[in-house]
Amino acid sequence: MVYCVGHSIISPLGDGSQANYEAVQAGRSGLKIHTDRFDSVEPFCASLFDTPQAFVPLCIRSVEEAITNNQSPITNSKDTIFILSTTKGDNLDLITPAKMIAHHFGNPNPPIVVSNACTSGVCAQITAMRLLEAGMYQHAVVVGCDIQTKFIVSGFQAFKALSPEPCLPFSPDRKGLNLGEAAATIVYSQLPMANSQQPLWTLEAGSIHNDANHISAPSRTGEGAYRCLMDVMEGLSPADIDLVGVHGTATLYNDDMERIALERAGLQDTPISALKPFFGHTMGAAGVLETILCAMQANEKMVNNKMVNCIKMLSGFGGVNAAIRIRV
Amino acid sequence: MKVVSEIEIRPTSVVLNGQPIAVETTGEKMLVELYRRYAGDYPKFFKMDTLSRLGFIAAEILLKEPRAKSQEPTAIILANRSASIKNDTDYLATISDGNYYPSPALFVYTLPNIVTGEIAIRHHIQGETSFYILDAPEQLEQILLSTMSNNLKPSNPQTILAGWCECTEPNNFYAKLQIIWNN
Numbered sequence: 001m002v003y004c005v006g007h008s009i010i011s012p013l014g015d016g017s018q019a020n021y022e023a024v025q026a027g028r029s030g031l032k033i034h035t036d037r038f039d040s041v042e043p044f045c046a047s048l049f050d051t052p053q054a055f056v057p058l059c060i061r062s063v064e065e066a067i068t069n070n071q072s073p074i075t076n077s078k079d080t081i082f083i084l085s086t087t088k089g090d091n092l093d094l095i096t097p098a099k100m101i102a103h104h105f106g107n108p109n110p111p112i113v114v115s116n117a118c119t120s121g122v123c124a125q126i127t128a129m130r131l132l133e134a135g136m137y138q139h140a141v142v143v144g145c146d147i148q149t150k151f152i153v154s155g156f157q158a159f160k161a162l163s164p165e166p167c168l169p170f171s172p173d174r175k176g177l178n179l180g181e182a183a184a185t186i187v188y189s190q191l192p193m194a195n196s197q198q199p200l201w202t203l204e205a206g207s208i209h210n211d212a213n214h215i216s217a218p219s220r221t222g223e224g225a226y227r228c229l230m231d232v233m234e235g236l237s238p239a240d241i242d243l244v245g246v247h248g249t250a251t252l253y254n255d256d257m258e259r260i261a262l263e264r265a266g267l268q269d270t271p272i273s274a275l276k277p278f279f280g281h282t283m284g285a286a287g288v289l290e291t292i293l294c295a296m297q298a299n300e301k302m303v304n305n306k307m308v309n310c311i312k313m314l315s316g317f318g319g320v321n322a323a324i325r326i327r328v
Numbered sequence: 329m330k331v332v333s334e335i336e337i338r339p340t341s342v343v344l345n346g347q348p349i350a351v352e353t354t355g356e357k358m359l360v361e362l363y364r365r366y367a368g369d370y371p372k373f374f375k376m377d378t379l380s381r382l383g384f385i386a387a388e389i390l391l392k393e394p395r396a397k398s399q400e401p402t403a404i405i406l407a408n409r410s411a412s413i414k415n416d417t418d419y420l421a422t423i424s425d426g427n428y429y430p431s432p433a434l435f436v437y438t439l440p441n442i443v444t445g446e447i448a449i450r451h452h453i454q455g456e457t458s459f460y461i462l463d464a465p466e467q468l469e470q471i472l473l474s475t476m477s478n479n480l481k482p483s484n485p486q487t488i489l490a491g492w493c494e495c496t497e498p499n500n501f502y503a504k505l506q507i508i509w510n511n
Contacts, residue, residue: 039425089411092411110462112462112467114460115440116458134474136470150423151419155435159432209456210453210454212452316441319445
């Protein structure tokens, strides 16, 4: 178990976790129809920054916001590891931006980049938990970020995976996904932080499983996602889980696969949260951003300070699935 | 952490547990030669990008080893420095000005972790698959140690197919895959 000691979200909906949470609560969405971006041959619906953002400065700003509440500087410590979650990084380069971010904060350790398709943001948190639990570091700064490009938009258009309108996760009328851009950061530590202004949580368990079925289509039995759910629920019953943050891309096959996995795990009556109608699919940022917002949603559900269990799950190309369980 | 078996593939050589394997071709052609010799029954190989072919063939040879059979890996954890840059470059050519025909078949390989998925499908491995981008191969050891460290957790694999798998250009690649046990 490791402790979240700070977090931040920068998205087209606002700067800071609280601003983004309030935007979601108010029903605001970053999704818009775009006709003049990325040389697109057709209009597409996505959540994009009004002013195009450069990858590294965006990540740096996200980390700075996440550590504002920290009493002692940890980013330049040898006991801190930087972990970047991204699929396409800065113009297809993943390692150079990670090194630039760690270097900016004076961190002496070579950073780790997790590139496990759309599950990266959850996998990066699992990597952080393992490194901290093994005693190799005291703190991990997990940064998730992707910015949209002609490369990504054209690819998803070629895949016929994009919805022409705002996406509808788990709806019978869903038509596909929307892309989005954001940067989000979670700082994990071996020890809790006292007197935090933000809702914080503990990361209790994490699991990654492959469907071993198809590289671009989800399993029809939800096998990998189901195994992840069972792993992170070990020792608990479905009734102990208060909220599941689903991947909810709103593609026909993804959402159906998740429904099957949730039902097999006995979670069909558990409330779910799907955030892509607000942010689009933010790829490498998704797992980090959606974990933060799930924790903030779960925090609202707390009654009489009773802790709440929340699962965040993701699936991606390559047949990979991942889930974590947090206690808020 | 114990290395049970190891293969190294370079454009001009293949070495399995310290013993060279004779090859007649080099580069991408050598990967096809190895496919015909060690697999031959998996036409999906020809749909794969070079990075996936490299990882696929390395796993194919390694997992046929008797030492691998005695305790089969439940997880695949690979790393490299340049992600999927060779296939990214190929995909970019299909969306260039005046030649805009983006191919979904190419696009799906513009993620480095696809190779882990290809190996998982071939060998029915439904445990963890992970891909890391690192500056140096030594960093992977730390990640593997932490992954195996708590052997009581169901989600922490104890037998892993792990290693470096990188392809920067069609005939410039390097794989060093190992089967690792936690004992």
